[in-house]
Amino acid sequence: MATQVFVLIPHAAGKADDAALELLSAARAMFPGVTPTALVLGAGADQTAVAQEAAAAYPEVWGFSQEVLAYPNAELIRPLLLKILPAGAVVLLPHSTLGIDLGPGLSVKLGAAYLPDVVGFDGIDGSLLKVVRQEFSGQVSAHVQADIVKGAVITVRSGAFQPAQPGPAAGTVVDKSAEAAGLTARRRFVEVVQAEAGDVDITREDVLVAVGRGIGEQDNLSLVDELAEAMGATVCCSRPIVDAKWLDKGRQVGTSGATVKPKVYLALGISGAFQHLGGLKGSPFVVAVNKNPKAPIFQAAQVGVVGDLMELLPELTQQIQKAR
Amino acid sequence: MEILVCVKRVPDSAENEINVAAGGADICREDLVYAVNEWDNYAVEEAIQIVEREGGSVTVVALGDAEIEESVRREMAMGAEQGLMLVDAGFAGSDGLGVATILKAAAQKKRYDLILTGAQAEDGAAQVGGMLAALLDHPYASLVNKVDVNGQTLRIGREIEGGSQELSDIDLPCVLSIQTGINEPRYVGLRGIRKVASVEIPVLNGADLGVDLASVGKAAAKVRRVDYFVPVVSAGAEMLTGSTKEVAAQLVELLKAKGGLN
Numbered sequence: 001m002a003t004q005v006f007v008l009i010p011h012a013a014g015k016a017d018d019a020a021l022e023l024l025s026a027a028r029a030m031f032p033g034v035t036p037t038a039l040v041l042g043a044g045a046d047q048t049a050v051a052q053e054a055a056a057a058y059p060e061v062w063g064f065s066q067e068v069l070a071y072p073n074a075e076l077i078r079p080l081l082l083k084i085l086p087a088g089a090v091v092l093l094p095h096s097t098l099g100i101d102l103g104p105g106l107s108v109k110l111g112a113a114y115l116p117d118v119v120g121f122d123g124i125d126g127s128l129l130k131v132v133r134q135e136f137s138g139q140v141s142a143h144v145q146a147d148i149v150k151g152a153v154i155t156v157r158s159g160a161f162q163p164a165q166p167g168p169a170a171g172t173v174v175d176k177s178a179e180a181a182g183l184t185a186r187r188r189f190v191e192v193v194q195a196e197a198g199d200v201d202i203t204r205e206d207v208l209v210a211v212g213r214g215i216g217e218q219d220n221l222s223l224v225d226e227l228a229e230a231m232g233a234t235v236c237c238s239r240p241i242v243d244a245k246w247l248d249k250g251r252q253v254g255t256s257g258a259t260v261k262p263k264v265y266l267a268l269g270i271s272g273a274f275q276h277l278g279g280l281k282g283s284p285f286v287v288a289v290n291k292n293p294k295a296p297i298f299q300a301a302q303v304g305v306v307g308d309l310m311e312l313l314p315e316l317t318q319q320i321q322k323a324r
Numbered sequence: 325m326e327i328l329v330c331v332k333r334v335p336d337s338a339e340n341e342i343n344v345a346a347g348g349a350d351i352c353r354e355d356l357v358y359a360v361n362e363w364d365n366y367a368v369e370e371a372i373q374i375v376e377r378e379g380g381s382v383t384v385v386a387l388g389d390a391e392i393e394e395s396v397r398r399e400m401a402m403g404a405e406q407g408l409m410l411v412d413a414g415f416a417g418s419d420g421l422g423v424a425t426i427l428k429a430a431a432q433k434k435r436y437d438l439i440l441t442g443a444q445a446e447d448g449a450a451q452v453g454g455m456l457a458a459l460l461d462h463p464y465a466s467l468v469n470k471v472d473v474n475g476q477t478l479r480i481g482r483e484i485e486g487g488s489q490e491l492s493d494i495d496l497p498c499v500l501s502i503q504t505g506i507n508e509p510r511y512v513g514l515r516g517i518r519k520v521a522s523v524e525i526p527v528l529n530g531a532d533l534g535v536d537l538a539s540v541g542k543a544a545a546k547v548r549r550v551d552y553f554v555p556v557v558s559a560g561a562e563m564l565t566g567s568t569k570e571v572a573a574q575l576v577e578l579l580k581a582k583g584g585l586n
């Protein structure tokens with residue numbers, strides 16, 4: 001199938017995101033023999049720098065530099081892509097907060113199939129593309145097939161594809177800024193408010209006790225505090241604990257929270273959603289306790305216990321206190 | 325402000341152990357506990373709070389089989405005045421675009437200023453809100469964690485990586501997908517559910533909505549699930565077994581060895 005493949009390069013502060021090379025791998029895996037084109041949208045020196053960086057890996061880069069593109073507003077990017085993409089194009093985006101914002105509407109406007117949060121590739125047969133997705137917070141996987149004869153918008157999960165090796169020769173940057181002139185949107189970017197720093201800095205701790213929704217009730221958090229105190233560890237958590245306002249946002253681990261690099265991570269009643277695991281770096285020794293033997297957290301752990309926190313936590317705390 | 329909130333009835337993935345049925349055609353559905361999709365509760369709560377401040381009314385809409393009535397009533401019990409059920413055998417097997425096409429028809433039955441969805445559901449696709457906006461040609465914002473009304477525009481916050489908040493102004497009418505944590509969804513007790521038990525909820529089918537059944541449902545789906553499977557994983561965790569005492573003792577040794585006791 002003669003397909004043109006485009007990759008939107010995510011970037012911030014004049015540097016391409018890690019996703020730029022992962023998306024190149026994904027494009028090469030799904031469409032071997034097709035040379036993907038990188039799209040670099042932005043403004044000023046930042047845009048120029050990212051376009052040059054992208055050209056080290058992609059043979060062809062289309063650059064769009066306009067003041068309004070300085071911050072990535074999906075409502076501006078969507079009409080621009082509609083204008084510049086050829087019929088039947090395949091577009092790869094990261095499954096990031098930008099990809100989630102841009103992708104679904106783009107697929108509708110292009111008349112293309114939408115394949116969100118893809119974690120693997122399973123073959124292409126004519127215009128039928130088969131990919132792997134996860135459902136139910138990763139408890140099961142699914143093969144999903146799409147007819148891409150009219151193109152596709154594919155968002156790719158971070159970490160699902162190994163970063164590609166940059167090509168041997170530098171690519172060329174084609175300046176297409178003029179095509180991005182005069183863009184307007186009914187959603188106007190104002191500013192970014194940085195997340196507040198919490199009372200502790202969990203990103204600096206070596207031993208973390210992480211608590212998730214499996215703890216059940218706010219009162220039960222005292223069991224976790226007691227264990228952490230016995231261990232000399234710091235308490236952190238998954239997102240539902242912050243949503244419920246049981247702990248500060250500063251203690252949340254994950255893509256919309258902090259990225260931690262501990263030596264030991266004790267995951268208590270956490271299912272192991274990819275947005276949570278996305279904040280756990282540096283290959284720590286992970287111990288998971290969960291009542292569900294199917295919980296995806298066990299795939300990310302070195303040691304697992306299938307059991308009830310309410311029984312295990314008091315016993316564990318007591319034994320640690322005795323061991324000291 | 326007239327607000328439409330789209331909600332979905334889903335197997336509660338925190339409560340259920342999800343298993344693949346023989347052959348992978350589906351998951352085992354027999355003993356599943358169903359609930360309203362977590363994100364949707366935040367969307368309904370936000371709609372109710374906006375109407376409490378600005379006036380207007382909230383309509384909750386769901387798509388599915390007769391079972392969705394329970395979900396719609398639960399959300400109405402939170403304080404939504406009206407419900408709407410979209411039920412037609414021809415809707416079954418719709419992909420994201422099919423669902424958005426049906427919801428678009430429902431959204432055009434009346435003039436809604438604001439349409440809310442949850443940011444994502446149990447399949448993690450996070451797609452229907454954005455598709456609905458595109459079909460309606462409304463502006464869209466996903467992962468919204470703040471909404472302030474300023475006349476004909478909203479000042480909204482989107483949650484972005486690292487938990488930072490991206491502020492924008494968006495014109496009405498628009499579609500927003502709501503992220504958890506934006507509010508604290510109110511508790512729904514039995515009394516609340518009883519109060520709305522006799523409220524009539526219109527049920528609309530494809531013909532009532534003017535939806536061409538050839539454009540939705542399984543046959544029209546561009547994107548199809550071929551099968552479910554459990555991935556073959558390499559290592560996985562070493563599982564500790566024994567009584568609670570024995571397991572705890574093993575954990576103490578492991579934590580000591582790995583520097584887990586400071």
Ligand SMILES: Cc1cc2nc3c(=O)[nH]c(=O)nc-3n(C[C@H](O)[C@H](O)[C@H](O)COP(=O)(O)OP(=O)(O)OC[C@H]3O[C@@H](n4cnc5c(N)ncnc54)[C@H](O)[C@@H]3O)c2cc1C
Nearest residue numbers: 212213214238239254255256257269270271276291309338
């Ligand atoms: C854009 C976006 C960003 C997100 N960012 C983040 C993020 O930064 N961090 C984050 O954590 N999440 C994030 N999420 C949410 C994420 O998708 C999951 O919903 C969340 O991580 C689930 O938290 P959990 O594992 O604590 O809860 P659940 O998934 O509900 O899991 C609870 C677990 O506890 C177990 N359990 C229950 N009772 C017991 C018991 N008595 N004993 C032992 N085990 C028990 C259950 O078997 C289950 O596995 C984000 C989502 C989106 C859409």
